[in-house]
Amino acid sequence: MWKTITVGIVAYSHSKYGRLAEDIPTLLESAIEGAISNAEGGIDSTDIDLLIVSNVDNQFSNQHQIGTVALRYLHNPQAEAFRIEVACASGGMATYLAKQMIESGSARNALVVGVEKMTHLSTGVTTSILIRGGAPEEIKYGATQPAAYGFMSQLYMQKYGATEDDYALAAVKNHKNAMKNPWAQFHKEFTVEAVKNSTMIASPIRLLHCSPISDGATAILLSGEPKKYTDTPVYIKGMGIGYDTMGVFEREDPTFMLATKIASDKAYKSAKIEPKQVQVAEVHDAFSPAEIFAYEAIGLAKKGEGYKLLREGRTMADGEIPVNVSGGLKAKGHPIGATGIGMIIEIYLQLLGQAGERQVRGVEYGLVENHGGTGATSVVTVLGR
Amino acid sequence: MQVKLIAYSVIEVAPPGYQTPYGVAIAEDENGARHLVRIKQDNLNMLKTGLSGEISREKVDNVELEFFHAKK
Numbered sequence: 001m002w003k004t005i006t007v008g009i010v011a012y013s014h015s016k017y018g019r020l021a022e023d024i025p026t027l028l029e030s031a032i033e034g035a036i037s038n039a040e041g042g043i044d045s046t047d048i049d050l051l052i053v054s055n056v057d058n059q060f061s062n063q064h065q066i067g068t069v070a071l072r073y074l075h076n077p078q079a080e081a082f083r084i085e086v087a088c089a090s091g092g093m094a095t096y097l098a099k100q101m102i103e104s105g106s107a108r109n110a111l112v113v114g115v116e117k118m119t120h121l122s123t124g125v126t127t128s129i130l131i132r133g134g135a136p137e138e139i140k141y142g143a144t145q146p147a148a149y150g151f152m153s154q155l156y157m158q159k160y161g162a163t164e165d166d167y168a169l170a171a172v173k174n175h176k177n178a179m180k181n182p183w184a185q186f187h188k189e190f191t192v193e194a195v196k197n198s199t200m201i202a203s204p205i206r207l208l209h210c211s212p213i214s215d216g217a218t219a220i221l222l223s224g225e226p227k228k229y230t231d232t233p234v235y236i237k238g239m240g241i242g243y244d245t246m247g248v249f250e251r252e253d254p255t256f257m258l259a260t261k262i263a264s265d266k267a268y269k270s271a272k273i274e275p276k277q278v279q280v281a282e283v284h285d286a287f288s289p290a291e292i293f294a295y296e297a298i299g300l301a302k303k304g305e306g307y308k309l310l311r312e313g314r315t316m317a318d319g320e321i322p323v324n325v326s327g328g329l330k331a332k333g334h335p336i337g338a339t340g341i342g343m344i345i346e347i348y349l350q351l352l353g354q355a356g357e358r359q360v361r362g363v364e365y366g367l368v369e370n371h372g373g374t375g376a377t378s379v380v381t382v383l384g385r
Numbered sequence: 386m387q388v389k390l391i392a393y394s395v396i397e398v399a400p401p402g403y404q405t406p407y408g409v410a411i412a413e414d415e416n417g418a419r420h421l422v423r424i425k426q427d428n429l430n431m432l433k434t435g436l437s438g439e440i441s442r443e444k445v446d447n448v449e450l451e452f453f454h455a456k457k
Contacts, residue, residue, distance in 0.1 A: 141450060142399060142407065151392040155391070158434060200395075201397055202397065
């Protein structure tokens with residue numbers, strides 16, 4: 001007889017983000033052992049039959065078969081293990097796949113591990129790797145990720161009357177939030193003027209609109225029988241993935257993140273909730289304007305009105321719908337393969353009431369929006385108790 | 386081919402091998418088709434959306450690219 005499975009998160013581990021001394025195998029080992037030991041009711045490695053590693057670029061890690069490397073630290077050779085890559089959305093997609101495999105009966109318990117090591121490379125080399133997240137034409141023409149986001153940001157300002165101050169506000173807010181996050185790469189606040197006067201990277205995108213180059217590792221343990229391992233599971237209430245064209249230039253409306261809209265519609269539908277029921281969200285602010293685009297795509301604001309949420313302070317940590325209380329990618333950091341899982345961990349902790357100084361009161365539902373490239377792939381997750 | 390710029394970006398931080406600054410843009414032709422283009426270096430200081438110009442094809446490191454240059 002068919003049994004409905006609701007997948008829950010039962011344990012996690014999270015490294016600090018920033019410049020880390022540890023190499024990839026060591027980060028994997030710490031993340032895996034950390035998550036296993038975090039399981040409140042204990043879990044034996046032999047009960048974990050699936051291990052998915054989210055890792056974006058082997059030029060960062062200098063290691064192939066990274067899923068099999070990770071298996072070494074799980075100490076269960078019977079488990080299935082592999083790596084997944086969908087640019088910045090890798091962590092969300094790895095979680096989605098693990099959830100689907102548990103729901104289908106292909107796995108019982110899955111460890112989803114994200115890892116990236118980036119800071120040993122120069123900014124130029126990192127830029128040459130990150131450009132691969134764009135369309136083939138963008139790569140050919142040297143349209144870097146900041147430039148592609150620059151197109152979107154310029155078009156959005158022209159179409160809706162947003163200003164560079166609005167983009168700066170997202171960065172200012174997230175740096176302020178990161179002050180309360182011990183895992184954050186940056187513990188430094190900036191003013192709107194400082195953001196607007198920071199070094200130009202690819203107009204109109206400036207240095208202080210950009211998430212940093214980061215190292216880090218994260219892990220979550222998913223289970224189809226979460227109550228077996230903890231009295232306080234957090235459930236994946238809904239999840240969706242969506243796609244758009246790879247190139248910004250190909251999109252009918254380059255100012256709207258269609259993939260995120262598709263993914264969030266699916267996530268809300270499966271969670272049986274409306275956007276207004278979300279009480280805290282982590283969105284993918286790889287570049288600050290993207291936070292505003294995400295507000296609109298996940299339904300927190302109408303098209304063309306996302307920037308008003310920032311102007312009115314409604315997404316501040318003490319606002320009506322706090323967004324990126326972790327500091328976001330902008331200030332918490334963006335070790336790409338680890339990022340999507342780290343975002344889920346933030347909402348998991350918010351739902352458990354364990355987010356420390358960042359805790360938002362009375363959270364019943366939280367949302368994570370994790371997208372790849374300029375939003376060609378998007379994964380949206382609704383979590384709840 | 387006649388086009389208008391609908392968005393552009395001048396890149397200051399680039400992968401190794403690129404001479405900065407250089408410009409990339411989305412240009413729209415008379416049929417409404419969009420083209421990703423590079424911008425002629427001597428046009429970088431005159432960029433604005435809506436700027437009219439033409440596209441020509443040039444080889445850069447043996448790769449053929451479309452370049453935008455403003456009408457004189």
